[in-house]
Amino acid sequence: MEKKPYITEAIIGNSSMLVSLTKDGQAQRITWPNIDFPQHLNLFYTGIRGIEGSIKTFFLHDNVWKHQQAYISGTNILETISTLGEVGLSIRQLDFVVPDQDVYIRHFTFRNISNYPQNLDFVIYSDFMIDEKRRYQTVMFDEDTDSFVHYHREYGFAIGSDTHVKKYQCGATFKETNDGFLPGKRIANRSSAGIEYGPIHIPANGEHSLTLYIAAGKGSKGALESLKQVKKSSFDELYKQTVTYWHDYLDQANPIDFKDERGKNVYERSLLMFHLMNNKNGGFIAAPEVDEEYAYSGGYAYCWGRDAAYTATAYARAGYHERVRHFFRFASTLQEDNGSFEHRHYLDGLLAPSWGLQIDETGSILWGMHQFYSLTKDDSFIEEMWPTVEKAADFLTKFIDPVTHLPLPSMDIWEKREAEHFYSAAAVYGGLKGAADFADKQGYSEKARLYAKTAQAMKKTILQIGYNETSGSFFRGFHLRLDEPAYQNKKAQGKDVAMEYDQKGYPVYRQIRDDVIDICLLGLQVPFNMIDANDPKMKQTAATIDRLCRSKIIGGIERFPGDIYISGDPWIIATLWLAIYYARINEQLEAKKLYNWVIDHATELGLLAEQIDKVTGRPAWVLPLTWSHAMFILTVQEFKEKGIEI
Template identity: 25%
Template sequence: MARDLPIGNGNVLINYDAAYNIRDMYYPLVGQENQSSDHLSHFGIWSPEGFFWIDQPEVSKKQMYLEDSLVTNVECVHERLGLSFNIRDGVDVQQNIFLRKMKIENRFDTEREIKLYFHLDLQIYGNGVGDTIYYDPELQSLLFYKGHRYMSLSCYSPDQEKSAPSGYATGQKGIHGLEGTWRDAEDGHLGGNPIAQGSVDGIIEMTLKIPAKSTKEAWFWICFGKTKQEVERLERLLRAAKPQTLLQRTHDHWVKWVNQDPHQLSLLKPDLATFYKRCLLITRTNIDNRGAIIAANDSDILKFAKDTYSYMWPRDGALVSHALDRAGYHDLARKFFDFCIRVLTPEGYLMHKYNPDSSVGSSWHPWVDGQGKKQLAIQEDETALVLYTLWHHHKLAGTLEQSREDYEKFVKPTADFLVHYRDASGLPLPSYDLWEERYGVLAFTVSSVYAGLVAAARFAEFHQDKARAVYYADIAELVKKAAEQQLFAPEQNRFLRALYWSYEENKYIPDYTMDMSMYALFDFGLFELGDPRLIATMQLLKEKLWVHTDIGGIARYENDYYHQVTNDISQVPGNPWFICTLWYAEWLVASAQTVQDLVEAEDLMRWAIKHALPSGVMAEQVQPYTGEPMSVSPLTWSHASYIKVAQEYLSKLKQLTSNSPKSSIDASEDKVLEPVIH
């Protein structure tokens, strides 16, 4: 079930499922230690006329955010029971506290007693072994703990003098046939068991008297800490300041944050501009405060692979940070580059992926090839793209004067690695592709290596390292020349996806599969936009990879097997991906000569909006016949791709509608690489 409406502060991240149940609860790192691990935490309401959980079909819901914020705005109605309620959730921007504000309306003509039930099913440290939950009479809260992780669950109503819950229950679940304490709520009475250990859950109750045709307000919250004392401090702070103060400051913070982007969004049509800001906010939820830009935090994927996307892939992180840099969020990008500097290997390359705490993540890339010889278990583009985007980070942030340490610690080691990790022809040696499926020399990787070496040459020139400036630039030219000679298929007048080394034939074997990642040939500056070979390649990509269903969109590559739903590849070459569709929109924007030329790109941007969830959340891919989200949701890269193409669209629109010189903001939108330094 797709995750939706992520909220967080860089330490705590909360995800919901499609029915607005809490399913993921990350703390103390975004993407590491899912304290709920896909277990469903329930929210329910009892009335004299009946009981329901929020995910029951009779509850109609409209699930959105408040405008320009990371505070949810969920409107719910249960017609038969005469109840409507609004839920606004947020994670405080200063303290590690999840807040829920609820306004519930009694639609009947008589006063009613209404009971609200907030249930938590935690898996502390990501597992349900040895957890403890108990009712703390001093905090008037349920307290969950194990090791150095503590979470309190509390409630409050402005109409009540005391903030104690009217009931609570703790118990075991998932063993001995026990479903959990949430079942105890369905009769409107909790048993009051004060403590449980092992595989446990807990629930609290708040009772409200709501007059006829009236509304009452209720609050719930969860405080996160590494000690009981830390949770106690947060509870005292919250009760003294009142939860409304914290939720209001959280709302105001995000409104201010998202509107500091310097782009002239008023030039965009309102739906495009609104979605741009929503993408910025959703992207921010998947960024840990220590610099890790996490690919996705949807634990539902565990059902398929017993692993997650909760890792920092340097490639994803580089491209996301680049979009953020162009939007003016240089502090976030800076933390990402500091992360990469910390984890860089002594040999000068970055590993497959990393955990948010900087440790190396799981991998399926072998360290030996089919002949038993050592190979590097890396994707070389991940190293090259961090180098490429680091140069643009300093240019956009205006910090080149402060880049000497980066040059010594990261630029020189990575550039030297890229230089030496090449064959006699000048091409990069084989590595794994960006899709993590094949080992070879990929057009995407070659393009990124070229861009990385050009960036290194510019760094060297700036720092008066003249020998290296010339050296890196010359190697970049050799990479380009080798690409022209070996990655172009003259008989088809277009570029190849890849070359694979054959030990039997002692040569490279070409891969003619059309793959949307070949957009990198222009995006990273390897070939000029007007190159007829590039134009022919991009046109063929659209022809071969467009999904011919009512859904449309562009697939990754021909006969994409990942989550494949049909073998009719003539109509559906693969499931449509947001990033692939937006990459083609980038091409259309880059090659546009008139304002009219931008219409198709705008249509593809709207395709992304249409197939996002109503909240604005984009998955990795969508079902080609129904448009339902598939794989993880939200995918950070999807949102960054929209951010970037919208920035480029704005820049091109200004260029085509005005002859005035570019402002500094306009210049920050440019993505084109300058000529290689000689």
């Protein structure tokens, strides 16, 4: 398989097909029939042969081209303009997925900007890895539709055009395609094909257009049927239909009065991006996958309850209530028999690769459900969700350390450490407070009192013994699990440590108080409202975070001192988290500075990464990150409520 780039410049899709592209307009990944899995594309190169009579193929990803890229305003239609100035050729490429059909449209307009006519051939090298497999692939040419079908088992992709095929070779290598050696083999038990369309005659200062259709369907027959259906409409009809769809979608949002056009663009792009990250069955993914081999991470194209709760809340506040209700219906199907919600899931509902229970996931989903009800006041939502809420809240009241009254040790928000984390406690607090309100409205007063009492006990512990006077911050948590070398090191430093044995007799090493300063401590206030924003301990914690976590090189807020994930850069969510908190304590100038930093570090397309490289100022990892866009929308909504100009 071709090594895929870790930075995606653009995405397009329709909630069942998701396509990732780079700045040269090259399609890198196609996931279908869900947006998380499986990924089917290895390579899809497009190019031109015949420039000035040359037999050389100029592929559009070659570095001889200059590229400009933008979304068509208010849509998920991507425009890439590639120019080869010395030979007088410009190619305008439009990429989009039809909203109600699983068809990827690629429309090319060749512009001859010279004073002499040009005769060209359009070349494609198409190499699929259907179902993420390199073996068992077949590609065949279908004479009836003048198209090519890549298929394996239940997945098929048909490639057709509004221009007739001139030459082809099923099973061609890239070299053969590049050299124009396409002798016409009709079928091959291979993954690749070389295709030529032409001749394309372009008069001096004239232009010529060609449309490609990549149609997905069940097996080869389904793909061909999908191709036949989409070709019943002209490109102009499909383009207009798609533009109208995205404009109508944006019109559903609650109006926001933006003074700054840059902020408006990022906000609209966030809403458009949400649709692409929201699967047809309601689930959200954290990001388009960029690390399939888990070289630097555990993967991103999964549905986390935590990320999705933030996203659903932002989506609801923006006005998309039906989509959010659809998500919570999906989330309800993921609940375990004991009432908890596991770490993360595939969008078909199956448990994804995991590294342990994160109790904040369960708390966050309950919190998100209550946030949704608080916005909509829809009592039918309580009726529908009550069985899920009751089961989860009952679990949370039992998953409690009887000594600290905090949730028992589980993995932290960053998925690296096991402890009784304060952020996790805040999420559980928010979830239980919401569940208490639901119980009260359902007439279960005893349960309402139990849920509220459990939540209040957590808050009492953190306020009474959870603040570190030495550092000027709340502790990050209690009973942090260590490996033996770290335990010995902490013991030598005079830290409070302890050793116990689990049920199988293995030693378990712990640090009693985790004193690392971490942006997640803002979760005690934003968004879960456990600690009052103006509580002196909360204000001092925020001040300490700002002092220790603000990047000395580029600005922006890092997660915690000494962070080594990727390159320890400032995160978009961390920066916006602090911006929201500052807005809540009426530090408007500081809030606005952080907000503007994020806008300044959005990409040219208005997308927000997970991290910003502290040296280059460019995205350092995962782009776009759904949670980053969710925090941006939540920040805008917070500013609107506080009267802060945006």
